[in-house]
Amino acid sequence: MTARIRRLFQILSFLAIDSYYKGVLTGQAIYQGLTKRFVVPALNCYSCPLSRFACPMGSFQHFLAVRQIPFYILGFFGLVGASVGRATCGWVCPFGLFQELLYKIPSYKFRIPRIFTYLKYVVLVLAIILPIVLLEPWFCKFCPAGTIEAGIPLLSWDPVQSLGSSLLEILTTHFYVKYGILIFFVVLSLSTRRPFCRVACPVGAIFSIFNKLSVLRMYVDKSKCTKCDICYNVCPMEIRIYENASDLDCIRCGKCQSACPQGAIRFSTPLDMLRPEIGKDTVNIYGLRS
Amino acid sequence: MEAEACPISRLGETLDRAGDCFQNQNMRIRSFLFVAGLALLVALSTGLIIKGAKVGDFEETELNASMICLSCVGIE
Structure with missing residues (x-):
């Protein structure tokens, strides 16, 4: 989609x-x-x-x-x-x-x-x-x-x-x-x-x-990721998003999100902090952990 | 002596809790600094655009972009 x-x-x-x-x-x-x-x-x-x-x-x-x-x-x-x-x-x-x-x-x-x-x-x-x-x-x-x-x-x-x-x-x-x-x-x-x-x-x-600072970014749930490399195979910039979700070459195309069978990858914004079910994870994202 | 009653265990638990508290606090500070830095960047960028508008950058851009760039076409 x-x-x-x-x-x-x-x-x-x-x-x-x-x-x-x-x-x-x-x-x-x-x-x-x-x-x-x-x-x-x-x-x-x-x-x-x-x-x-x-x-x-x-x-x-x-x-x-x-x-x-x-x-x-x-x-x-x-x-x-x-x-x-x-x-x-x-x-x-x-x-x-x-x-x-x-x-x-x-x-x-x-x-x-x-x-x-x-x-x-x-x-x-x-x-x-x-x-x-x-x-x-x-x-x-x-x-x-x-x-x-x-x-x-x-x-x-x-x-x-x-x-x-x-x-x-x-x-x-x-x-x-x-x-x-x-x-x-x-x-x-x-x-x-x-x-x-x-x-x-x-x-x-x-x-x-600006990829490491931007409001829009990718987020990888490492507890779901199996490192199967499906995301790497579809990535137009040939990066392994699970190694660094804020990779300098990531163009936020979302191909990895669509391809991930575990649903471990998604787009993220600071508004996610307002959603209680994922807010805790997002604090980690914006705490520059991923 | 049971583990709960052992003063050393209790001290360990206290230190663990203090460590967690410090880590959460540290994360909050980092998150705050990140959001503050982002806001500063947006404010600075907006300021630069406004400054550019005042000194005529938009007009200069229009003037330049309205002429055929011979370098772009491939003619020196």
């Missing part, structure tokens, strides 16, 4: 974020309007012809590149992170949905070693330092979400009337580097779960820091 609700939520989020179809019909290259001042809690390129909202990472880097403190973006990250942790990766991100759908295609499957998941923090540090030094959005230059959402549609469409010149005429080898990175992650997504989210996404890296 949770899986269906989540999939529906992912699709609706995608349709809500990328819904500027009018521009395609009227020849306007990208949306320019009031909602572009709001960032979404997921990687979503604002140069996508359909996008009505701004990308948090692109905006964050822009502020750093113009040497301004990104108060609004920092506050946004803090507020979303404190509320739901990394849940937006699992419930909102269109690029995450894309990778999940690719993984459904039958092919050779393998797991990425856990050590590689720490690479995203290196990417995050570079995405903070390099825009300040180079004065340009460094991560956007390599972002595969930007390639698939903005690069390919805009170059295929090439709205000369709206832009005044052809994008294809000023194409450089840089595009092929970006295209190569996208192909790399697409091929990887066929064989392993959410490779970009786990290894390279700086937005996921930021939200993961």
